Amino acid sequence: MAAQIIFILLFLIAVVLFTTKSKKIYRNIKLGRTVQITGNRRERWLTMLKVAFGQSKMTARPVAALMHLFVYIGFIIINLEVLEIIIDGIFGTHRIFSFLGSGYDFLIGSFEILALLVLIGVIVFLARRAVLQLKRFSGVEMTKWPKQDAINILVIEVLLMTAFLTMNAADQKLQQLGVYHQAGSFPISSYLISLLPEQATQLILIERFCWWFHIVGILFFLNYLPYSKHFHIILAFPNTWYSKLDPKGQFNNMQSVTNEVKAMLDPSFTPPPSDAVAKFGANDIFDLNQVQLLNAYTCTECGRCTSVCPANITGKLLSPRKIMMDTRDRLEEVGYELDKNKSEEEIKQKTLLDNYISREEIWACTTCNACTQACPVNIDPLSIILELRRYAVMEESNAAGSINAMFSNIENNAAPWKYSPNDRFNWANQ
Template sequence: MSYLSNVLFAIVLIIGFGYFYSNVKKIIRNINLGVDVNRKDNAKARWRNMAMIALGQSKMVKRPVAGILHIIVYVGFVIINIELLEIIIDGLFGTHRIFAPLGVVYDFLIGSFEILAFLVLFAVTVFLIRRNIIKLRRFIHSDLKGWPKSDANYILYFEITLMTLFLLMNASDFHLQNVPGGFSHFIKAGSFPISQFIAPIFNGMSNELVMLLNEGFWWLHIVGILVFMNYLYFSKHLHILLAFPNTYFANLNPQGQFDNLASVTAEVKLMMDPNADPFAAAPVSENEVPSKFGTSDVQDLNWVQLLNAYTCTECGRCTSSCPANQTGKKLSPRKIMMDTRDRLEEVGKNIDANKGVFVPDNKSLLNDYITPEELWACTSCNACVEECPVNISPLSIIMDMRRYLVMEQSAAPMPINAMMTNIENNGAPWQYSQQDRLNWKNEI
């Protein structure tokens, strides 16, 4: 590569990583809009979670076909992009296959990359068939129309393009390496178990044309990687990066155990103790008394819940396993996460447009994005949490928004309001006098 090409490559690299960095800062800023919550306890269990679930894909393989294919794409993309380091060095310094002196190790690496690239192409093709020809129900659900559906296909097209360019780059390189007498700086290096079968398409072309094509494939491959990297911010594929912190900071409490408000807990304990002196009770500090009970907008959620929203893969496993959704109710846990992310992005853009300050826009997550009908359809069974391959909890958001409806707006459905009234007046969920509470004993 010429000196001019090296400079151009450096500029492209700076622009690509610079734009990526600016978007990462936005994501971190948006996540930090959430309420602080301590997730630094039990580091050993958290590291184990991350290793098993994010790295080991342990929850993905519960559905074997999709799980195994996903592991192929996941491992392929991670390992193949090790060659990105060589591309960057070659691009900056004008070298060619800088790691070739590694000899047998280099041959093994390139050969492994090629086999993985071929397997990725196979897996992605199956994914396209499942989405667009077989049309699995969770991929054609009503909450996956428009951009979310197109986004999933764009990612698969991206992966096919990048893997194809990688193999074509190697195939043209292999062709030039085997030119009788040698050609330019194309020394024999690497093992090409797949691209050697592609290389014959270059037979009959001049060496100069093949070299030009090789450089074209090289440039398209690296630029494609940079474009894909920056596309992540706008895509569900952001989970490639966020699955690791998301599984690390996931809730370690038993499923079904909900967080209680300290101020409310103190009041309940006081009411349940007949001997308690209300004036002697230790006051709850101001920091423990929330300005709002529950959640009506994304700023009321904690930062882990906002991280959950950005990490959502939109795979639909949560919705496909939701009993409320299966019975035709409006609730879709996937939509809860997508709506939360969409609202968070809207809030972030508002802050950007107003020089770092959020200006009230008369919108909220509740009602404008998520309706009470969806929230009250939830049975709180935790099926969505159990099924999520990256430990996202739609249920925690649903319960926080329910808390707001009940404690701030007294807007629970009529049967629930009747039950709470009975508990308050009768000490039981049923509508009868407290004096009759123990009558059931007389029937034994």
């Protein structure tokens, strides 16, 4: 009974802590501007199924895609047995689903094979980071914590899968000794039996230790996720659902600017009334929309965006991954200050632009959309860069001389170059 009480308390504490942190993240995302969701909802569901569930964009790197598939499917399906562990922990039973007979044997056997595949995938990922040291896992934004965070998750997965297989091996040996009833098929853990002691008391100790380690490890993992880049395990699904359906090269227009242009072209046009003072672009997270802030929390820090960014490849300061990580860091900072009941004036002493993201970074972007194309969960760093640029140009009139010259030429000559509009097609005669 004492073990059951301890288990129930641990489970409730874990759920409460996870819920509390998740609510704070939800509150932080809601700090952004509301965005009107348009487009075919059926297409949105299909996008989520294809990109988040099906991981269709991972296939651009086949080896990583296969290993990630092992970890993704294996870890998710294996954790179905957590339901049995929870029931056993609450009611003090042992393998309560064993009444399923051959069906239970099939499930446990499948879980073991998947656990082995997870171990293989995780070991490959550890080797890529620690031994091969792939370039895309480094960068100025990849400081000590982001690198350690990735290692932490991989080590946790190794420990959880090892505990699962060891628990099953000890359980199987106890079944052979007649201590536990016959239940389950153990195609992988059976190879570990020879490494275990013969005494039933020692086997029970090993089996119980691994059982507790496995479930407490999962509860710890659950509460580690919101503090980690691996929160994308959960957020990838809403993120892909809300992702942009328009062609990637199609930029959004600001309604206030559209109304102003319409009024200039058509004197009879009357802009709709609005109490809000129009602000062009964004210089902080409050000016970004909620989908962009969701993007920031969903970022996996995989570096695929930065690895294909032409600006980064040619040595420019821009890293699309850093844009997303900086946005998330600023969000977390604002959330922390809200928790401390700091005033709006204190919170806005810093801004995303300048304090986190520099002007040099945003103007290095070529708007080629390579980053958005490469992202495996449809994150859009370019949209944030464009909003920061809009603020610099339209609110501060702060742009490079060459850009201001281009704007002037477009305004006066209807072309980026300084010559008469009548001459703009002369090149065709050459």
